[in-house]
Amino acid sequence: MSALSRQRGLSRSIEDYLKTIYEIEAREGAAQTNAIAEALAIAPPSVSGMVKRLSESGLLEHVPYRGVQLTQVGRRTAMRVLRRHRILEKYLTAKLGYDWDSVHDEAERLEHAASDELVERMAMALGNPEFDPHGAPIPTRDGMVTAPDLIPLSEVEIGEIAELRRVSDKDSELLRYLRSLGLRLGVVFEVVGRQPFRGPVTIQFTAPPHAEEVVGFELAQSLGCIIRGDEVG
Amino acid sequence: MSALSRQRGLSRSIEDYLKTIYEIEAREGAAQTNAIAEALAIAPPSVSGMVKRLSESGLLEHVPYRGVQLTQVGRRTAMRVLRRHRILEKYLTAKLGYDWDSVHDEAERLEHAASDELVERMAMALGNPEFDPHGAPIPTRDGMVTAPDLIPLSEVEIGEIAELRRVSDKDSELLRYLRSLGLRLGVVFEVVGRQPFRGPVTIQFTAPPHAEEVVGFELAQSLGCIIRGDEVG
DNA sequence: TTCCATTTTTAGCTTCCACTAATAATATTT
DNA sequence: AAATATTATTAGTGGAAGCTAAAAATGGAA
Numbered sequence A, B: 001m002s003a004l005s006r007q008r009g010l011s012r013s014i015e016d017y018l019k020t021i022y023e024i025e026a027r028e029g030a031a032q033t034n035a036i037a038e039a040l041a042i043a044p045p046s047v048s049g050m051v052k053r054l055s056e057s058g059l060l061e062h063v064p065y066r067g068v069q070l071t072q073v074g075r076r077t078a079m080r081v082l083r084r085h086r087i088l089e090k091y092l093t094a095k096l097g098y099d100w101d102s103v104h105d106e107a108e109r110l111e112h113a114a115s116d117e118l119v120e121r122m123a124m125a126l127g128n129p130e131f132d133p134h135g136a137p138i139p140t141r142d143g144m145v146t147a148p149d150l151i152p153l154s155e156v157e158i159g160e161i162a163e164l165r166r167v168s169d170k171d172s173e174l175l176r177y178l179r180s181l182g183l184r185l186g187v188v189f190e191v192v193g194r195q196p197f198r199g200p201v202t203i204q205f206t207a208p209p210h211a212e213e214v215v216g217f218e219l220a221q222s223l224g225c226i227i228r229g230d231e232v233g
Numbered sequence C: 001t002t003c004c005a006t007t008t009t010t011a012g013c014t015t016c017c018a019c020t021a022a023t024a025a026t027a028t029t030t
Numbered sequence D: 001a002a003a004t005a006t007t008a009t010t011a012g013t014g015g016a017a018g019c020t021a022a023a024a025a026t027g028g029a030a
Helices: A012-028 A033-040 A044-056 A072-096 A103-110 A116-125 A172-181 A217-221 B012-028 B033-040 B044-056 B072-096 B103-110 B116-125 B172-181 B217-221
Strands: A060-063 A067-070 A160-166 A188-194 A201-205 A212-215 A224-230 B060-063 B067-070 B160-166 B188-194 B201-205 B212-215 B224-230
Touching: A012 A033, A012 A044, A012 A067, A012 A072, A033 A044, A033 A067, A044 A060, A067 A072, A072 A103, A072 A116, A072 B116, A103 B116, A116 B072, A116 B103, B012 B033, B012 B044, B012 B067, B012 B072, B033 B044, B033 B067, B044 B060, B067 B072, B072 B103, B072 B116
Parallel strands: none
Antiparallel strands: A060 A067, A160 A188, A160 A224, A188 A201, A201 A212, B060 B067, B160 B188, B160 B224, B188 B201, B201 B212
16 A cells, blocks of 8 residues: 555645646547656656556556556546636635736645635635636536537637637736737627638627737637627628 | 755745744744754654755754754745745635634645735735734734733733733644633633642633633643733722 | 657656664763 | 763665656657
8 A cells, every 4th residue: 555545645746647637638538648748847757657656556547658547536636636726716816816817826836735625615705616717617526527518719600709718727928918808708709700721810809899809820729619699690 | 056045945844944943943042953853743863954954055053962043044934934824824714714723734734835925915805914813923024023922821810801812823622622611812801710839720701601711720821811900809 | 561750668866855773962960 | 970861963764756868669651
């Protein structure tokens, strides 16, 4: 019985690995060593070592040279960390005046120190929110997430009215840029132009002053929207 | 230039050492190895090792076989940690429903993860409180503490009216016991009995229902009071 | 199929920070 | 002053988690 099997005593590192692996797995099916290393900004051999320990303690399964998948236990742990992170982000913005571009780093550190009790108290104080300030769904206490079906802005057709529902929380410079464009969660706009060959998307806000903005294709891919219906021709 | 000289990058361990050394030093003039070890619940040789590293990086001065004193830099750091801890305690009790007996452990972990910015936002949200939930003074941003002059309950004379102003935050069982006696901060009582030879102190609350309680000498030593004036004979 | 690029792993080090066992220095008592 | 008790330090170890350099496995291209 390894040292990992303490009650809540998973190290900061391990929590970070599990959370990261969960995210990569959700995106790509399995998490490869290099992808994990890059996401955590550490060297690949360090990942190999940790993966071995984590699989020995039953948190994930590892097919050498293939990749890694969380076990039930691993996934549940990852969800707990993710819940902590997202509730913290929500609390910090809602109650302590943080902006969506500054909240990630703070939550990143706090998620390893905050007890489940604290996080549940925060959730309570917030009225059990379903989404964090970037639109990411907050897992429930029993580890369920239900992400609404969103469409990347890059795939919204010309003439459609869409609402911004989700952005990535990772890059704070990008988040500041989005805010400067008026792209906050819940904002509604019409797609008025789309250049071919992965070209930029032009949008026009439906609310006055109906500003028009141009968004690069890559960025547009990362913006999750729902369609609000077509404009009346 | 050692690894310690990073911006805010003092490890959790180091922050704990500095805070603990500050507290012992405040109580006893200098912090001895064994006292530090006991306070941190680690073995004395571990302290010897860390003390060497800390003194090499200028955070404290060490006279072998004598003890340890913080330098200016070390003291300032300790005060920052202490400020973080106490504001966190205050915030958690004031805003998130924690009790004075459960708040210490949570703050103990968060104090190493919370940024100064977060702590200042909390302080702001609280109206810049001067005391934590146990009556300990919160250091200012520039590292000043002014502790009011308190008298241990064990030294309050019979017939004097006193107000409870400070308790230790370390032992949560004890804090629950105090609460069960009605001994909260700000409560006012008269000392109606004092047994000699370090015997118990009997108090009677001035507020209805004027309950009488008996407090052991050791406990009475740890309760900080201010005298509110004598009873009118 | 053979070769090359990519991806992963092994081997071997380093730092941090704890531990135990043994030793040394200081303080106290006789 | 000698003997004892207390206190602190050295010496050596261990685990967690990172690193680099070198080797190995895999998969795609020639």
